[in-house]
Amino acid sequence: MYGRRKTGFIYFLLLCFVLTGCSYTQLSMDELLVPPKLSEEQEEIYTALNNSVKSGTDIKLLYPSSGNYRSAFVICNIDEEPTDEALVFYSNQLQSSNTSSSVCVSILDQEDGNWVVKWELPGDGTRMDKVMIVQDQESRGTFIVLGYGTIMQNEKNFCVYRVDGDGISSLYAAPYYEMETFDIDGDGTEEMLYISSDAPKQSDVIFPEEASKVTAKLLKYQDGEMQIVSSVDVAPGTAGYVQFGKSMLPDESPALYLDGYTGKYYNTQILMFRDGVLQNPIGTTPELLEQTARERITRSADVDGDGVLEIPTVERFPGYEEYESADALYLTNWSVYNGQTFEQKYTSYVNTRHGFIFKFPERWKGVVSAKAEINRGEVVFFLYNGSVQNDSYELLRLRVVQVGESDAAVKEGYSRLYTQGQLCFMYKLPENEVPNYALSVQEVIDNFGWYE
Ligand SMILES: [Ca+2]
Numbered sequence: 173m174y175g176r177r178k179t180g181f182i183y184f185l186l187l188c189f190v191l192t193g194c195s196y197t198q199l200s201m202d203e204l205l206v207p208p209k210l211s212e213e214q215e216e217i218y219t220a221l222n223n224s225v226k227s228g229t230d231i232k233l234l235y236p237s238s239g240n241y242r243s244a245f246v247i248c249n250i251d252e253e254p255t256d257e258a259l260v261f262y263s264n265q266l267q268s269s270n271t272s273s274s275v276c277v278s279i280l281d282q283e284d285g286n287w288v289v290k291w292e293l294p295g296d297g298t299r300m301d302k303v304m305i306v307q308d309q310e311s312r313g314t315f316i317v318l319g320y321g322t323i324m325q326n327e328k329n330f331c332v333y334r335v336d337g338d339g340i341s342s343l344y345a346a347p348y349y350e351m352e353t354f355d356i357d358g359d360g361t362e363e364m365l366y367i368s369s370d371a372p373k374q375s376d377v378i379f380p381e382e383a384s385k386v387t388a389k390l391l392k393y394q395d396g397e398m399q400i401v402s403s404v405d406v407a408p409g410t411a412g413y414v415q416f417g418k419s420m421l422p423d424e425s426p427a428l429y430l431d432g433y434t435g436k437y438y439n440t441q442i443l444m445f446r447d448g449v450l451q452n453p454i455g456t457t458p459e460l461l462e463q464t465a466r467e468r469i470t471r472s473a474d475v476d477g478d479g480v481l482e483i484p485t486v487e488r489f490p491g492y493e494e495y496e497s498a499d500a501l502y503l504t505n506w507s508v509y510n511g512q513t514f515e516q517k518y519t520s521y522v523n524t525r526h527g528f529i530f531k532f533p534e535r536w537k538g539v540v541s542a543k544a545e546i547n548r549g550e551v552v553f554f555l556y557n558g559s560v561q562n563d564s565y566e567l568l569r570l571r572v573v574q575v576g577e578s579d580a581a582v583k584e585g586y587s588r589l590y591t592q593g594q595l596c597f598m599y600k601l602p603e604n605e606v607p608n609y610a611l612s613v614q615e616v617i618d619n620f621g622w623y624e
Pocket residue numbers: 249250251252253254255256257
């Protein structure tokens with residue numbers, strides 16, 4: 173069941189990419205440190221761009237730091253003419269100067285097989301933060317959202333452009349902390365959501381508590397312009413976000429999961445569109461928000477592959493109550509929010525280092541503890557009997573080894589579950605079964621999953 177649903181979800185993701193029809197490159201952190209080598213097509217675009225700028229200036233390509241598009245080149249069909257256009261992000265520096273200059277965006281098109289600059293857009297910052305492209309389902313054009321960062325970490329500005337038969341026009345610009353595109357009202361077209369401060373100008377502040385108000389805003393294209401159709405408060409004290417999870421509630425209505433952090437812990441708010449307005453029931457109800465607070469396990473995840481994100485919270489395994497927090501072992505509880513309350517669905521062990529989770533069967537809850545043997549890449553689960561030193565009722569070992577070491581582990585009685593890259597995920601069931609608590613091989617397979 174799990175495998176089939178997961179395949180469905182991956183297919184859904186692929187479909188999303190096909191629908192937007194744009195190529196993008198996801199880069200790892202290492203690749204980001206070294207500018208990637210340009211492809212032949214990118215070289216052609218780069219040369220055309222270079223020829224178009226003033227002599228005596230250098231083009232420095234700029235790579236967006238978040239979002240799906242991480243390349244300085246986005247090659248994509250943005251208008252009614254069937255060939256691809258190219259967006260290039262760069263700064264144009266005088267060779268004599270070292271100061272960081274403003275972002276430039278050029279849009280190039282192909283004429284007789286040659287790339288030529290078609291439009292130039294002024295950037296509003298010194299670095300690229302995020303690029304989003306939405307092809308409108310009602311054929312009202314392509315919407316390009318460009319987010320710019322400044323030298324101040326928190327100051328970012330975005331601009332929304334619309335491309336149609338008449339050319340490109342700037343529709344809307346605003347400062348923001350985070351932004352995302354998502355079909356939150358389920359009408360088939362993606363809206364834009366962004367989080368920003370509603371702080372009035374310093375000189376207008378009368379009530380200091382109002383100065384720090386931060387809201388999520390829903391931006392829609394209607395009557396020929398981008399309009400804020402609704403906004404809602406987000407939890408005060410959120411220092412930043414680790415994930416905007418595009419998902420749904422158990423009733424299948426669209427929901428955007430905001431996994432944030434406060435400096436002390438992580439928590440989750442959910443934006444949804446109900447009764448014609450944007451709502452954030454968890455973020456605006458402190459008692460609900462508190463129920464999502466956790467010191468570790470940063471992100472919500474769809475741990476059963478049904479398309480609904482589960483929200484994690486953590487508690488210590490039995491026997492670790494008195495340990496220092498860094499030495500304790502934690503189990504993770506996963507809940508769904510049904511629109512009113514949280515429903516706990518799973519208890520699991522989560523290994524963030526190797527990106528896997530192991531869900532506990534019902535009969536293990538509250539009675540099974542664990543021990544980590546870090547040098548062996550191993551975790552041992554056992555029936556708790558008053559102390560974590562007493563692991564005589566062993567139930568399961570999960571171990572991650574290098575592929576080259578897996579044969580040796582098989583000789584020690586381990587079996588292979590999955591091989592991924594250079595790592596082999598293995599398990600071992602004890603020879604002496606503990607009555608009522610022993611797992612079958614099938615249960616081991618069914619309860620193992622990925623957490624990325
Ligand atoms: Ca085109």
